[in-house]
Amino acid sequence: MTPAEAVAELLQTPVAGVVAVAADVFEVDLADGDLVVAKRHHRLGQAAAEVGGLAWLAEAAVPAPGVRAADETWVVMDQVEPGHPSVDAAVGLGRDLARLHAAGADAFGDGPTADAWIGQAPMANVPGRDWPGWYAEHRLLPYLRAAVDAGSLRDPGPVEAVCERIGELAGPPEAPARLHGDLWSGNVLWAADGRAWLIDPAAHGGHRETDLAMLALFGCPHLDTVIAAYEEVSPLAPGWRARVPLHQLFPLLVHTVLFGAGYARQTVSAARAALSG
Known part of the structure; x- marks a missing residue:
């Protein structure tokens, strides 16, 4: 059709x-x-x-x-009429993300549908109460295995070490946040109405730092302004900057699965950075 x-x-x-x-x-x-x-x-x-x-x-x-x-x-x-990034729109995006995350979820992995997708990769929304264990089991390890099986990632050791030490790397416990789930900059539509619209979600309950780390992964206009506006509404836990590589591991593994070995080195580097804190 x-x-x-x-x-x-x-x-x-x-x-x-x-x-x-x-x-x-x-x-x-x-x-x-x-x-x-x-x-x-x-x-x-x-x-x-x-x-x-x-x-x-x-x-x-x-x-x-x-x-x-x-x-x-x-x-x-x-249809959302496209516009251009601006400082005012970035402030609005930061506040909107804080409000989105605060809306919460019943559990980590809870979502509007059990079977979800991140890009063209399937993503299972399996509920869990403990974020570190849930993140390792349902976000990192499935894509690590897929990348290794496909021959795209030949050094799984650093990611496996992150999963083994996830409890000490995860930072202070947080309640499940309502995530966009695939918040790279291409899924932020800077619109003619002066706002930043969110498109193509991989929605689920997760850790709010994951959305923000993904936003930083491939670059986002006025990112410092977005983060500052977010923290005015909902301050991030101490040490969040050091945890960015931990939260970027999920999208990097997905990219390694979808697009091949070109992302493997970045994935391993992120794992090592997460381990070093």
């Missing part, structure tokens, strides 16, 4: 035009003058996970696109 056909069927509205804006993402002009975004998923459960994740974010009153309609393949969302 083409994007035009899918949107017309789901919204029961004629389509006037379609423009591809990214892989499997399309801006769709409706005949009534409205504009929506249609996203095509290729794996069973991905569409439901995105719909549930966006709703979970919206429950915390953070900017996230509203879903108009969805089926097993397509998600049709409100």
Whole structure:
């Protein structure tokens, strides 16, 4: 089914035009003058996970696109007019993330759907009460095994050592936070309305430092401003900067699984940095 056909069927509205804006993402002009975004998923459960994740974010009153309609393949969302990063938007993003995290979750691994996705990698939302053990068992080790089995990572020792010492590396205990879960800078949409909107979540209950560490992983405009605004609302625990590599291990392992050995060296370096504190 083409994007035009899918949107017309789901919204029961004629389509006037379609423009591809990214892989499997399309801006769709409706005949009534409205504009929506249609996203095509290729794996069973991905569409439901995105719909549930966006709703979970919206429950915390953070900017996230509203879903108009969805089926097993397509998600049709409100269009957000793109803009440019600004200091004011960065302040708003920091405050929004603090509010999102404070909305909480019933447990680490709790989420809007049990079967979730981070990019094109499956991610199981398995509830747990102890963050260090849960993070090692359900976030680090599954992707470490997959990377090793694929031959993408040949030195698992440092990551295994992190998992063995996770209790002492994790910092002070915290309650489960409501996470975006895949908060690299590409999933922050700096919009024309002056706000930073969150898209493509891998939503689950986790440690709030994970979202912030992922935001730093590939660079984010005005990141220092984002963090400062976050801490005005919800101060981070002492030593959080030293724990950034620990929280970056999860997305780095996912990238090693999805994109190959090019990320292996960065993964091992992050593990060693986490061990050294």
